Amino acid sequence: MTRLLLCTxxxxxxxxxxxxxxxxxxxDRFAAVVARPELTLAYVSGRDLMLVEQAIEQYGIPRPDWVISDVGSRMYHWQLQGGWLESMAWQMEIACDWPGLSSWDILEAFTSIEGPILQGQDRQSKYKLSYFLPLGVDLVSLRQVMEARLMELQARSSWIYSFDEQAQMGLLDILPERATKLHAVEFLMHQLGLGSDSTVFAGDSGNDLPILVSSVPSVLVANAHPDVLKQAHEASRQRGTSQQLYLAQGHSLAMNGNYSAGILEGLVHFHPHTKTWIT
Structure with missing residues (x-):
């Protein structure tokens, strides 16, 4: 039985x-596919675990085997007997980048910087500091100032920026350098003993770009913003990973390529034998 890891x-x-x-x-078609015993399902989200659970309930989507939450800074495994179990191995992996520090120490170093607006307490965690950025903020200058402060703390960090179209507001997450969706998925692959040839990732937004343009086979759903599509296409071409990126087209398997239809289309692209699971 060929094992597959589907991350979305x-x-x-x-x-x-x-x-x-x-x-x-x-x-319903998606749920039937991910229920197969040879497939492991992971949700990779900027949401925290509580909001992931909320989405499962609200949209009736399957409960996954794994959750990589808080933009990659936390990881959980579903235990049939005990519910969600956080991966301490992952916490130890990323803690090395912020030696003896937490997001509260990073916040203190940023207090005098004008522009970023701290998100609510529920959006912060030990290894994630999250801000809103109003339109018009000079991202280049802001990053220079923030990175100078991080260097003083000897904190190796990732800067994850995306744009919320509905709120018309920028979103900025400061994380340990290795606390990214890409590294988290690679860590999970290693934990499960699976390689890139057995893994598919699906995404749509700017904070998915590092993994979309990596060597991990990935699908960009058809409803993704045109700017993200353009960036993913150009970056994957520059990195030589174009063959690992699939752009869902729609009109496949009688589906339009948006959302879970795009995920299934991408799964079939990289693993043609799964078409029988859908049809």
Missing amino acids: DLDRTLLPNGEAPESPGVR
Whole structure:
């Protein structure tokens, strides 16, 4: 039995909470595919675990085997007997980048910087500091100032920026350098003993770009913003990973390529034998 790991972002990738239409009945088809014993399902999201659970309930999507949450800074495994178990191995992996520090120490170093607006307490965690960025903020200058402060703390960090179209607001997450969706997926692959040839990732937004343009086979759903599509296409070409990136087209398997339809289309592209699971 060939084992597969399917990793997917939630908002506007699996969850149909964007403006594009969803293919009728596609969530039932998705649920049937991920219920197969040879497939391991992981949700990779900027949401925290509570909001992931909320999405599972609200949209009736399957409970995954793994959750990589908080933009890659936390990882959980579903235990049939005990519920969600956080991976301490992952916490130890990323803690090395912020030696003896937490997001509260990083916040203190940023207090005098004008422009960023701290998100709510529920959006912060030990290894994730999250801000709103109003339109017009000079991202280049802001990053220079923040990175200088991080260097003083000897904190190796990732800067994850995305744009919330509905709120018309920038979103910025400061994380340990290795606390990215890409490294988290690679860590999970190693934990499960699976390689890139047995893994597929699906995403739609700017904070998915590092993994979309990596060597991990990835699908960009058809409803992704044109700017993200353009960036992914150009970056994968420059990195020589174009063959690992699939752009869902729609009109495949009687589906439109948006949301979970795009995920299934990409799965079949990289693993043609799975077409029988859908049809």
